[in-house]
Structures are given as C-alpha cells and as structure tokens.
Amino acid sequence: MNTETIQKFIQLQALSNLSASSSNQTSNNDTSSIFNAMFNDELQSLLSKDQTDQNSNNIINVQQPALSYGNPFLTNDPTMDISNTYPVGKTELSPNKNISGKVTQYDDIIQEMSQKYDVDANLIKAIIQHESNFNPNAVSHAGAKGLMQLMPVNLKEYSVSNPFDPKQNIEAGTREIKRYLTMYDNNLPLSLAAYNAGMGNVRKYGGIPPFKETQDYVKKVSQTYLEA
Numbered sequence: 001m002n003t004e005t006i007q008k009f010i011q012l013q014a015l016s017n018l019s020a021s022s023s024n025q026t027s028n029n030d031t032s033s034i035f036n037a038m039f040n041d042e043l044q045s046l047l048s049k050d051q052t053d054q055n056s057n058n059i060i061n062v063q064q065p066a067l068s069y070g071n072p073f074l075t076n077d078p079t080m081d082i083s084n085t086y087p088v089g090k091t092e093l094s095p096n097k098n099i100s101g102k103v104t105q106y107d108d109i110i111q112e113m114s115q116k117y118d119v120d121a122n123l124i125k126a127i128i129q130h131e132s133n134f135n136p137n138a139v140s141h142a143g144a145k146g147l148m149q150l151m152p153v154n155l156k157e158y159s160v161s162n163p164f165d166p167k168q169n170i171e172a173g174t175r176e177i178k179r180y181l182t183m184y185d186n187n188l189p190l191s192l193a194a195y196n197a198g199m200g201n202v203r204k205y206g207g208i209p210p211f212k213e214t215q216d217y218v219k220k221v222s223q224t225y226l227e228a
Contacts, residue, residue: 100228122228148173
C-alpha cells in the first residue's frame with residue numbers, strides 16, 4: 001500500500017468516526033448506514049487500485065538477464081565462421097607430443113609451459129607467431145614486449161623482470177591465455193579476443209569487440225592453431 005492510499009484511508013476512517021458520532025447524537029441510523037456503505041466502496045476501490053499499481057511496478061522492474069557469451073561474434077563476416085569452443089582433447093598433452101609447424105628454438109620452453117599450465121603447445125605457438133613472429137625483442141607501438149607481447153600490467157602481475165627473456169615471457173603469456181580460457185569456459189575466440197583487446201572490452205561488447213584488429217587477430221590465430 002502506497003503513501004497516497006494510506007492517507008486517503010485515514011481520511012475516510014476519520015469521516016466514518018465523525019459520522020458514527022453524529023449518528024449517535026441524532027439517532028439517524030439511515031444516514032450512518034449510507035455513509036458506511038460509501039466508505040466500504042471507496043476503500044475497496046483504493047485497495048484495488050493500489051494492488052494494480054504494485055503489479056504494474058513488478059512488471060516494469062523485471063530484471064534483465066545477464067549477457068550471454070554463447071555466440072561471441074558480433075559480425076556477419078563468413079570468414080569468421082570458426083569453432084567457438086576450445087577443441088576437446090587439445091588441452092591435454094602427453095610428454096612426448098610433438099609441436100606442429102616449423103621448428104623454432106623456443107619449442108622446448110613452449111612444451112614445458114604447455115604442460116605446466118595445461119594449455120596446448122600449438123596454441124601458445126600460434127599466439128607467439130601472430131604476436132611477434134618469434135622475435136624475442138619485439139616492441140609494439142602500444143608498449144607490448146617480447147615473444148607474447150606482454151603489456152606493462154602483465155609484467156607486474158606475473159613478476160616478469162625481463163620481458164625479453166624467452167622463458168619469462170612465454171610463461172607469463174601462457175598464464176595469461178590460460179586465465180582467459182578458464183574465465184570463458186574454454187571458449188577460444190573469446191579468450192583470444194581478451195588476450196588482444198582486454199577482458200574489459202569483451203565484457204563491454206558482450207563478445208568479440210567490433211575492432212578490425214581484434215577480429216582479424218582472433219580469426220588468424222584460431223585458424224593457425226586449428227590447422228596445426
């Protein structure tokens with residue numbers, strides 16, 4: 001019951017009492033009965049209106065459902081039609097599994113970190129390929145450094161003292177992509193989008209951000225990885 005209804009109820013109640021008092025003095029029972037009937041009708045009308053208003057408010061204030069990441073793509077580009085789930089079996093590596101693609105001097109480190117953090121070596125390698133093309137001294141215009149292009153915030157978060165040291169860089173980058181794979185329930189495109197554009201932008205746009213650089217990155221890294 002809202003404040004307006006309560007106020008009207010009190011006013012009606014006061015008038016009812018006044019009428020009852022007057023009725024006792026004049027013995028005018030007919031007038032009292034008529035007023036009581038009017039009072040009851042008005043009271044029922046107010047209560048009915050109040051209930052209707054409450055129901056309307058309940059409908060208006062229905063909480064909207066949370067964003068779903070089930071369909072992460074915000075584009076109709078058919079070339080973006082790749083699997084949006086981290087392939088089953090790709091997350092578990094046997095110690096003797098070979099890394100696909102061209103052999104690099106970082107394969108041993110990649111294999112070590114893939115087993116340590118339960119991330120497919122071929123995914124780590126695909127990220128390195130598209131981040132730095134295996135150049136340990138790469139520095140981007142945004143300040144990302146090393147093989148997996150770590151930003152200053154990543155260096156601090158993972159206690160990286162030398163971003164140009166291959167082992168430190170690959171370990172931190174592997175931990176970062178593992179973080180997103182866990183966060184997005186092994187959804188590969190979303191994880192790669194967060195690695196490239198940040199999880200804040202993934203949250204903001206409810207999926208892969210509409211940035212050409214990020215969309216191209218997700219497509220290229222995914223294709224390189226899935227073809228490994």
